[in-house]
Amino acid sequence: MATTHLPTMLRDTAVHLVRLLGPKPMAKPTDMAGRRVIVTGASSGSIGYAAALELARWGAEVVVTCRRDPDALQQALRAELGHAGGGVAAQALDLADRDSVSAFAGWYRRRFGALHVLINNAGILHDVLALRRQVERSPDGFEVHWRINYLGTFHLTSLLLPTLIDSAAADGDARVLNVTSHQHMRGRNDRLFAEFGGHNPWDAYGQSKLALIHMTQALHRRHGGTGKFRALSVHPGSVYTNLVAGGLESYRGVRPIQWLLAAPVKAALLSPQQGAQTTLFCATDADVEGGRYYERCAVGRPSTDALDASVAERLWELSEEWLAQP
Numbered sequence: 001m002a003t004t005h006l007p008t009m010l011r012d013t014a015v016h017l018v019r020l021l022g023p024k025p026m027a028k029p030t031d032m033a034g035r036r037v038i039v040t041g042a043s044s045g046s047i048g049y050a051a052a053l054e055l056a057r058w059g060a061e062v063v064v065t066c067r068r069d070p071d072a073l074q075q076a077l078r079a080e081l082g083h084a085g086g087g088v089a090a091q092a093l094d095l096a097d098r099d100s101v102s103a104f105a106g107w108y109r110r111r112f113g114a115l116h117v118l119i120n121n122a123g124i125l126h127d128v129l130a131l132r133r134q135v136e137r138s139p140d141g142f143e144v145h146w147r148i149n150y151l152g153t154f155h156l157t158s159l160l161l162p163t164l165i166d167s168a169a170a171d172g173d174a175r176v177l178n179v180t181s182h183q184h185m186r187g188r189n190d191r192l193f194a195e196f197g198g199h200n201p202w203d204a205y206g207q208s209k210l211a212l213i214h215m216t217q218a219l220h221r222r223h224g225g226t227g228k229f230r231a232l233s234v235h236p237g238s239v240y241t242n243l244v245a246g247g248l249e250s251y252r253g254v255r256p257i258q259w260l261l262a263a264p265v266k267a268a269l270l271s272p273q274q275g276a277q278t279t280l281f282c283a284t285d286a287d288v289e290g291g292r293y294y295e296r297c298a299v300g301r302p303s304t305d306a307l308d309a310s311v312a313e314r315l316w317e318l319s320e321e322w323l324a325q326p
Contacts, residue, residue: 001227024270025297027280032060036114036167037283040065040093043120044076045234047179048121050276053077055117055283057085063108065093065122095122095152096138105159114167117283118160121179123149123208127201135196135204143196153178154215154319161223168228175290176231176256177282178216182238182295184209185303189311193318213293213302214312215319220291221309230290230325232282235300239275 037055042048042064056062056077066073074090078141083087091107094100108115124145126136138147157176168174185204194213196204220231251283281297282288293302305311 004219013197024274025277025281027054027284027297027309028072029279030284032058032284034171035060035116036107036112037062037117037119038065038108038115038160039063039119039121040095040153042077042090043073045272046121047239047272047275047279049073049077049189051279051283052122054276054280055082055086056081057090058284059086060117061086061112061310062088063112064088064090065104066090067092067094073127093122093156095148095156096140096144097177098140098155098265100157100168101152101155105156108160109163113163114170115163116167116171116173116176117159117175118157118164119177119179119279119283120153120157120212121177121279122153123179125201125205135199137284143204145201145204145208146196146211149205150211150215151322155323157215157219158323160322161219165223165229168226172228174229175288176216177234177279178212178231179279180209180212180216180235180293181205182235184213184306187211187303187305189305189308192311192315210303211315213306214308214315216293217291217306217309218312218316221312224290227290230288232288232290233293233302234282235293235295236278237270237295238277239272242270298313 001057006048032055037052037060039048039062042052043066052062052064064070064073071092072090074088076090077090091104092100093104126144136144138144140147142151163174164174185203186203186208187210189210191207192211196207216231216233220229223229224231226321278294278297282294286308288294289299292299293306294300
């Protein structure tokens with residue numbers, strides 16, 4: 001069991017227990033009428049679903065994405081909304097597929113035009129117990145966490161950036177929120193530029209989340225000078241979502257005792273609704289600071305590696321080179 005991530009999961013449970021028993025920060029309801037928002041990775045049971053539902057209740061026009069069955073997702077959200085709030089539309093998006101990302105961005109621009117908030121919430125964590133020994137790769141050869149959590153997000157943001165910049169100029173405010181994790185502290189800058197050679201999915205996940213913080217800061221340095229455009233990193237807290245539940249269920253040998261593993265973890269972690277609060281805060285608060293890392297609805301401090309601007313610039317340039325490849 002020493003090779004699994006169970007010790008870290010137990011440690012995280014202990015660290016966050018005090019916060020869970022104490023008062024939890026909440027985003028204030030905000031009038032979002034006239035604001036257009038994209039929330040990626042908004043499947044039922046996710047932080048994205050909870051954030052999208054609340055933003056629509058506050059009047060925003062929200063587009064959500066998922067990999068499979070967007071019609072069912074759209075129906076579920078609309079059923080919860082009833083006739084209150086703004087509109088909700090759902091569309092398929094696979095961040096590991098260049099064509100899917102391009103198709104979604106083109107569809108959005110044609111149908112909606114303006115975009116005020118892009119919430120890059122979609123992400124994966126495969127092999128949550130770290131029991132497997134083989135690096136999982138995407139169809140185009142990248143380590144799968146890196147490909148989906150970082151490269152796919154960078155691609156999507158790049159395609160939608162002109163729309164965000166135009167909306168910021170026209171309406172005075174546009175934002176990109178990259179949902180990261182305190183697990184970014186497992187990441188190391190020197191590993192960002194080397195082939196992933198380990199077998200621990202939590203290390204791979206941490207690398208991808210570290211890269212997202214670098215992306216946030218580089219994006220804000222490039223486009224945040226007017227104060228109308230902001231890019232922010234968001235740590236939602238340790239949350240029991242469909243990502244965790246589905247990860248446990250993926251082990252055939254674990255399924256018979258899944259309830260035994262899941263019950264204490266679920267009891268000790270935030271709900272998706274609680275985990276969505278910092279995302280909601282950063283999407284709506286007038287005074288959030290671009291380029292910063294937020295947790296518990298306030299500015300937090302990421303790892304020392306995450307604060308290295310030269311690494312962020314190098315990573316940005318390499319990511320642009322990847323995008324330019326056929």
